[in-house]
Amino acid sequence: MNAYRLYLVTDDQQDLATLTEVVSKAVAGGVTMVQVREKHGDVRAFIERALAVKKVLQGTGIPLIINDRVDVSLAVDADGVHLGQSDMPAKIARQLIGPDKILGLSIETQEQLAAADALPIDYIGLSAIFATPTKTNTKHHWGIDGLKSALKVTSLPIVAIGGIHEGNIPELCSTGVHGLALVSAICSADDPKAAAAHLLELMG
Ligand SMILES: Cc1ncc(COP(=O)(O)OP(=O)(O)O)c(N)n1
Numbered sequence: 001m002n003a004y005r006l007y008l009v010t011d012d013q014q015d016l017a018t019l020t021e022v023v024s025k026a027v028a029g030g031v032t033m034v035q036v037r038e039k040h041g042d043v044r045a046f047i048e049r050a051l052a053v054k055k056v057l058q059g060t061g062i063p064l065i066i067n068d069r070v071d072v073s074l075a076v077d078a079d080g081v082h083l084g085q086s087d088m089p090a091k092i093a094r095q096l097i098g099p100d101k102i103l104g105l106s107i108e109t110q111e112q113l114a115a116a117d118a119l120p121i122d123y124i125g126l127s128a129i130f131a132t133p134t135k136t137n138t139k140h141h142w143g144i145d146g147l148k149s150a151l152k153v154t155s156l157p158i159v160a161i162g163g164i165h166e167g168n169i170p171e172l173c174s175t176g177v178h179g180l181a182l183v184s185a186i187c188s189a190d191d192p193k194a195a196a197a198h199l200l201e202l203m204g
């Protein structure tokens with residue numbers, strides 16, 4: 001199974017009850033990986049929310065990824081961590097989490113892309129494919145053509161992120177991209193289960 005296929009990134013604006021409800025419904029709809037992303041609270045709140053999501057995922061086989069924080073990933077014994085370019089260097093993170101955990105890295109430039117295959121990472125989050133109101137500090141928008149050329153440069157699996165919705169999924173999937181990561185298309189949907197199932201259907 002390709003765990004990167006439909007990758008849910010949680011919405012840090014949602015309260016704990018909503019967060020667990022959304023993840024539970026998204027799992028029922030077929031998401032294949034879940035990242036807990038917290039950008040505002042303290043580390044205790046991050047751990048509490050990560051543990052709550054871990055409980056929802058228990059027994060599903062769906063990997064739990066923690067955004068930014070290796071310490072939180074270790075604290076909750078998550079399946080992996082997703083690092084940005086200003087987070088802990090990938091080499092150090094790998095030493096801390098061990099060889100069996102999943103390590104993802106955001107790639108924002110051609111230079112970073114060229115260097116990615118030499119890093120001890122499992123996948124690339126190609127940041128950002130399109131502009132999105134969910135994260136407004138993205139540096140570069142790769143677009144479909146940028147995604148196509150990135151897929152030729154690296155042998156690592158690429159997860160596309162940023163501005164992905166039902167309207168652009170067919171074009172994204174036609175590139176052969178390994179996975180799609182989304183926040184609002186699932187977290188802000190009236191019915192996250194139906195939304196996830198519909199997105200998977202569009203992915204073919
Ligand atoms: C799958 C995936 N790809 C990219 C990102 C973005 O990470 P980062 O650049 O560190 O930005 P923040 O999400 O931390 O604001 C991601 N989280 N997940």
Ligand SMILES: Cc1nc(C(=O)O)sc1CCOP(=O)(O)O
Pocket residue numbers: 009037106126127128129132133134135138161162163164181182183184185
């Ligand atoms: C968490 C995140 N990282 C991005 C990046 O480009 O690095 S874009 C993003 C948010 C994606 O939200 P939505 O699916 O609502 O567009």
Ligand SMILES: [Mg+2]
Pocket residue numbers: 067068082083084085087
């Ligand atoms: Mg980050």
